[in-house]
Amino acid sequence: MRTAGLIGGIAPESTIQYYRGIVETWRARVPGGSYPPVIINSIDMTRMLGLVGTGRLEEVTAFLAEEVQKLHRAGAEFAALASNTPHLVFEALQQQSPIPLISIVATACRAAHAAGLARVGLIGTRFTMQGGFYQQVFAPTGITLVTPAPEEQTFIHDAYMGELVHGVFHDETRARLVTIIEALRERDAIAGLILGGTELPLILPEPRYAGLPMLDTTALHVARIVDEMLRS
Numbered sequence: 765m766r767t768a769g770l771i772g773g774i775a776p777e778s779t780i781q782y783y784r785g786i787v788e789t790w791r792a793r794v795p796g797g798s799y800p801p802v803i804i805n806s807i808d809m810t811r812m813l814g815l816v817g818t819g820r821l822e823e824v825t826a827f828l829a830e831e832v833q834k835l836h837r838a839g840a841e842f843a844a845l846a847s848n849t850p851h852l853v854f855e856a857l858q859q860q861s862p863i864p865l866i867s868i869v870a871t872a873c874r875a876a877h878a879a880g881l882a883r884v885g886l887i888g889t890r891f892t893m894q895g896g897f898y899q900q901v902f903a904p905t906g907i908t909l910v911t912p913a914p915e916e917q918t919f920i921h922d923a924y925m926g927e928l929v930h931g932v933f934h935d936e937t938r939a940r941l942v943t944i945i946e947a948l949r950e951r952d953a954i955a956g957l958i959l960g961g962t963e964l965p966l967i968l969p970e971p972r973y974a975g976l977p978m979l980d981t982t983a984l985h986v987a988r989i990v991d992e993m994l995r996s
Contacts, residue, residue: 765801766993769840769863771831773806774813774847775929778962778982782846785986793990800993803838807831809929816849816891825853829860836862844868844989848960848981849891866992868985869901872958875984876907879977881956883908885948887941888960890921898960910952916944928963938967946974 768786772779783804790800807827815824828850835843844866845851851869858865876884886898886909893911902909912920923937948954956977959965965980972978 766841766995767801767803767839768989768993769832769835769838769843770802770804770846770989771807771828771835771843771850772804772846774809774845774850775963776806776809777929777931777966779804779806779846781962781966781982782986785983786989789986789990790993793994800990803835803840805831805835805838812850813925816852821853821856824850825856825860828853828857832857832861832863832865842866842992844985846985847962849889849895851897852891852895854897864992866985866988867901868962868981869898871984871988872898872960872979872981873901873905873907875979876902876956876958877905879956879979881907881977883910883952883954884979885910885912885945885952885954885957885976886960887912887920887944887957887964889924890917892960893917893920898958909958910948910954912944912948916947920944924961924963928961928967933967941968942973945976949974949976 770782786800786802812824832843840863842864848868854867884907886893899909919940927937945957956979958979959968959981962982965982
């Protein structure tokens, strides 16, 4: 087995889901009642988002690179970022990392391709919806990504940063998100939706909404992490 490193705390609620998911997935796949070797480095979300929000991406990369170094020094053999937003700098970070990194975006792309989805919606923070890093990975596969209208993006981002990252999940927020999903289906003819924020499955836990399959990036990433832990 290989020891996994996890950059968590971005946000804490989804980091808890990552750890729970890794343990459950591991125990479902590995007989004998063992538990997985995981090292979690919970970082300062406020600092990272402050740098992202002001466009200081080189500083984001440097910050995350040092945090990955801590995982490496602690014994991690590979690492993953338990969040979509910091994948803005994934390629630059991978170049500086002493250990391989498992991309949540590439993992989601493989899942969409395997499901035969040619046109999918993407929701998440404003940085994820507008950052272009999902599009860069998906475009070579021929999969079209669709993001919500500007006013819908504003609602999603504000709800995400004001509620979801703090572990607050209101029924009215869920209802508005479902309305946006329905609009994406009717207006933009999407065949599925990427939950491009690791807190989104906590407020949208069902596998389908508005008749569309949800690509839960947290669950997909967790499964990929366990695959890597078990790789000989």
